[in-house]
Every structure is written in C-alpha cells, then in structure tokens.
Amino acid sequence: MMPDGRGESRISLLCSEKGLRMTEPRRVIARVLSEAEDHPDVEELHSRVREIDRSISLATVYRTMNLFEETSIVAKRDFGDGRARYEEAWGDDNHHHHMIDVKTGKVTEFYSEELEILKVKIANELGYELVDHHLELFGVPIDRSSDKKR
Amino acid sequence: MMPDGRGESRISLLCSEKGLRMTEPRRVIARVLSEAEDHPDVEELHSRVREIDRSISLATVYRTMNLFEETSIVAKRDFGDGRARYEEAWGDDNHHHHMIDVKTGKVTEFYSEELEILKVKIANELGYELVDHHLELFGVPIDRSSDKKR
DNA sequence: TTATCTGCAAAGAATTTGCGGGAGG
DNA sequence: CCTCCCGCAAATTCTTTGCAGATAA
Numbered sequence: 001m002m003p004d005g006r007g008e009s010r011i012s013l014l015c016s017e018k019g020l021r022m023t024e025p026r027r028v029i030a031r032v033l034s035e036a037e038d039h040p041d042v043e044e045l046h047s048r049v050r051e052i053d054r055s056i057s058l059a060t061v062y063r064t065m066n067l068f069e070e071t072s073i074v075a076k077r078d079f080g081d082g083r084a085r086y087e088e089a090w091g092d093d094n095h096h097h098h099m100i101d102v103k104t105g106k107v108t109e110f111y112s113e114e115l116e117i118l119k120v121k122i123a124n125e126l127g128y129e130l131v132d133h134h135l136e137l138f139g140v141p142i143d144r145s146s147d148k149k150r
Numbered sequence: 151m152m153p154d155g156r157g158e159s160r161i162s163l164l165c166s167e168k169g170l171r172m173t174e175p176r177r178v179i180a181r182v183l184s185e186a187e188d189h190p191d192v193e194e195l196h197s198r199v200r201e202i203d204r205s206i207s208l209a210t211v212y213r214t215m216n217l218f219e220e221t222s223i224v225a226k227r228d229f230g231d232g233r234a235r236y237e238e239a240w241g242d243d244n245h246h247h248h249m250i251d252v253k254t255g256k257v258t259e260f261y262s263e264e265l266e267i268l269k270v271k272i273a274n275e276l277g278y279e280l281v282d283h284h285l286e287l288f289g290v291p292i293d294r295s296s297d298k299k300r
Numbered sequence: 301t302t303a304t305c306t307g308c309a310a311a312g313a314a315t316t317t318g319c320g321g322g323a324g325g
Numbered sequence: 326c327c328t329c330c331c332g333c334a335a336a337t338t339c340t341t342t343g344c345a346g347a348t349a350a
Contacts, residue, residue: 057307128289135285139278
C-alpha cells in the first residue's frame with residue numbers, strides 16, 4: 001500500500017493532511033504526477049490523465065494543479081514558453097534547478113549547495129528573508145568535437 | 151543629440167545598426183523605454199506611449215517589444231504574475247537580477263559577481279555554454295525590530 | 301445530508317496575426 | 326516606388342469561472 005518512499009499514496013496522504021477531499025480525479029492526477037519523470041504542462045497532464053479516466057476534464061486538471069500548488073504538493077515551473085509546467089514537490093531535500101537546452105528544449109535538473117548558500121546570502125544582504133525563487137539556465141551544448149581554438 | 155551615455159538615441163542607433171526602420175511608433179516606444187526606471191508590462195508601456203502619441207496601437211507595442219527583444223535591445227522579464235515585463239538591455243556591463251517583495255511587489259535590482267561566476271561554472275559542468283538565464287528571488291523584508299532571539 | 305467537487309461551455313486575459321492602407325528609405 | 330510597418334479587429338492560446346448535477350465524508 002506504500003511500496004517505497006515514492007509511492008502513489010504520498011500525495012493522497014498530503015491531501016488528507018491538508019483536509020482536501022480525495023476524489024477520483026484527484027487520485028488519478030496525483031498518480032500521473034507521481035509517475036512523471038519530466039515537467040509536463042497542463043495539456044500534457046490532461047492527456048495522460050485521460051488515458052486512465054477519459055471523463056476527467058481539462059478544467060479539473062487546472063483546478064487541481066492550482067490546489068496542489070497552493071498546498072505545496074506540486075511545484076509550478078516556468079521554462080520561458082508561455083505555459084506552466086509542474087513537477088511533484090518534495091520539500092527542501094529534493095530542491096533543484098533546471099538547465100534548459102535552447103535548441104532541443106531538453107531539461108537537465110541540477111543542484112548546487114554553493115548556489116543555495118549564495119542566494120540566501122544575497123537576499124539577506126538586501127534585507128529580505130528568502131521565501132521563494134526562480135532560477136533557470138538556458139544554454140547550448142558545448143560541442144567537444146570542434147575544440148581546436150577557443 | 152546624444153546628451154549623455156543614456157540618451158534617447160541609443161536605441162535608435164541600435165535599430166539602424168540592426169537594419170530596422172526607425173518609424174515614429176518605434177521612436178516613441180524607444181523613448182518611453184529609455185525613460186522608464188521600472189519594469190513596465192505591455193499595457194503600461196502602451197499607456198505611457200499614448201501620452202505622447204495617441205494613435206499608437208497596442209498591437210504595435212507588442213510587435214515592437216518582440217522585435218526589440220529579438221535584437222537584444224530590451225530584456226523580457228517574468229515576475230511571476232502572468233504578463234511579460236520589459237526593461238532596456240544594456241549588455242553585460244549592466245547585468246543584474248531582481249529581488250521581489252512578495253507582500254508589496256517592490257522590485258530591487260542587484261548584481262553579484264559571485265553569482266555570475268557560479269552560474270557559468272554550473273552550466274559548463276553540465277556540458278552547456280550559457281546563453282541566457284532567469285533568476286528572481288522572492289522574499290519578505292526582515293523585521294529588524296523583533297530581533298530578540300534568532 | 302450537505303458542503304465540495306466536477307464537467308461543460310462560456311468567459312477572460314495576454315498575445316498574435318491577416319489585411320488593406322500608409323510611410324520610410 | 327517598393328518594401329516594410331501600422332492600426333484595426335478578429336483569432337489564438339492559456340487559464341479561469343458560473344452553473345447544475347454528482348459525490349465524498
């Protein structure tokens with residue numbers, strides 16, 4: 001009923017903790033999110049959700065994502081194209097950022113302790129307590145084959 | 151005709167360099183951007199532009215901002231509300247980031263050499279050459295008056 | 301039961317685009 | 326003159342919402 005630390009019921013658990021009704025659509029959406037290895041947008045989520053239950057509407061996916069975001073069950077991301085992306089939120093322990101390949105759109109996650117320390121320091125120096133932040137790096141793969149000059 | 155390093159004609163200059171026609175709407179929009187001390191969205195820009203020339207349309211502001219962004223004349227920003235913000239781009243010499251007060255929406259610009267070095271290093275370690283990046287910090291002002299414990 | 305939740309379709313908000321006339325070089 | 330550009334309005338895209346019926350607790 002809770003296979004591993006990343007079981008499907010984690011989100012369900014969070015929902016009841018936060019006093020949310022655990023309905024069928026929410027259960028399905030939670031499962032899809034748990035199984036996602038990428039950063040799907042709402043349409044993509046909806047399409048995956050529909051493979052499990054065709055009756056679930058796009059509006060419900062939107063509503064559920066807003067709800068999940070407010071309760072910190074998922075994290076909303078912005079990769080520069082006009083739509084919101086989502087991924088399961090795991091708290092500070094799984095905190096990371098994204099390196100986006102501007103040619104292919106490929107997303108690489110990374111974490112840097114140095115960066116974590118630095119951003120808190122910067123905020124403090126400006127007189128703020130950091131509550132959130134957005135960081136995305138956009139780049140092109142380094143072409144190792146043409147490393148003659150440069 | 152070029153009062154100081156920050157004259158209105160800087161953008162005009164960039165336009166001709168890039169082979170863009172310097173039309174009246176673009177001239178006005180360029181001027182508004184040069185004079186802006188903040189990070190206006192398109193509607194705000196349009197409203198300022200209209201104070202100078204009522205005939206300039208919203209569509210033209212949108213088209214011009216896209217053009218200016220593609221040619222690196224302005225930088226597009228995303229502060230988390232659903233709309234694009236713009237500010238004049240000054241190249242690497244005036245590079246900076248934003249600290250946003252989540253209560254008031256106040257934006258403080260900052261620059262950190264340390265951060266600049268770090269982000270390039272991270273990108274390289276991931277096998278990328280950094281071409282762009284987004285960084286915004288969201289925080290609440292530290293209340294110095296209640297500094298008893300902590 | 302009863303307050304929530306959901307699907308549907310319509311509404312909204314931000315941004316883009318087709319078109320015919322207009323202006324810069 | 327001949328493109329490129331503009332204003333206008335309609336179209337797109339992403340997201341939110343009002344409503345009446347369905348459902349979890």
